[in-house]
Amino acid sequence: xxxxxxxxxxxxxxxxxxxxxxxxxxxxxxxxxxxxxxxxxxxxxxxxxxxxxxxxxxxxxxxxxxxxxxxxxxxxxxxxxxxxxxxxxxxxxxxxxxxxxxxxxxxxxxxxxxxxxxxxxxxxxxxxxxxxxxxxxxxxx
Numbered sequence: 001x002x003x004x005x006x007x008x009x010x011x012x013x014x015x016x017x018x019x020x021x022x023x024x025x026x027x028x029x030x031x032x033x034x035x036x037x038x039x040x041x042x043x044x045x046x047x048x049x050x051x052x053x054x055x056x057x058x059x060x061x062x063x064x065x066x067x068x069x070x071x072x073x074x075x076x077x078x079x080x081x082x083x084x085x086x087x088x089x090x091x092x093x094x095x096x097x098x099x100x101x102x103x104x105x106x107x108x109x110x111x112x113x114x115x116x117x118x119x120x121x122x123x124x125x126x127x128x129x130x131x132x133x134x135x136x137x138x139x140x141x
Contacts, residue, residue: 001070001125002070003068003069003070003130004068004069004071004074004125004129005067005068005128005129006066006067006068006069006124006129007124007125007127007128007129007130008119009098009120009123009124009127010074010124010125010127011064011065011066011124012071012120012124013117013120013123013124014039014063014064014065014077014121014124015061015064015105016058016117017060017064017077017081017117017121018056018057018061018064019057019061020064020113020114021053021054021056021060022051022053022054022057022061024050024053024110025049025050025051025052025053025054025056025057026050026054027050028046028047028049028050028053029047029050029051029053029054030050031046032044032045032046032047032050038100038102039099039100039102039103039106040097040098040099040100040102040103040136041097041099041103042097045097049074050131053112060077062127063077067113071125074121074125074128075125077121078121078122078125079119081114081117081118081121082114082118083113084114085111085114085115085118087110088110088111088135089111091107092104092107092108094138098124099102115140
């Protein structure tokens, strides 16, 4: 799939996604032990989620810095975000954990934030330029 010229909205949405991933990751990874009881979620689960988010933040941040991106990269970010939202809802519905009221609010709030960022990424991808010839794509990098 040839690269596309990233729209300013797409790049901003990706940067917001990266910042959110980094912020939550940097909160959950070291703070899991302190957050487990108030949220009613296992510390290992919170720490694992935080550690997963950190490399995601770096990759999405790198995507945000690119003037041209493979469309597949954008689709992958959107797809992973949709999976994150679905998993968040599943955590609440499937009874895997017994979150507190604060834990339920946290799970719903972060899922809603991911949904908003994902929608911005979808809109931004629609505003992105058509596929670029390989020589133009190389010049934009």
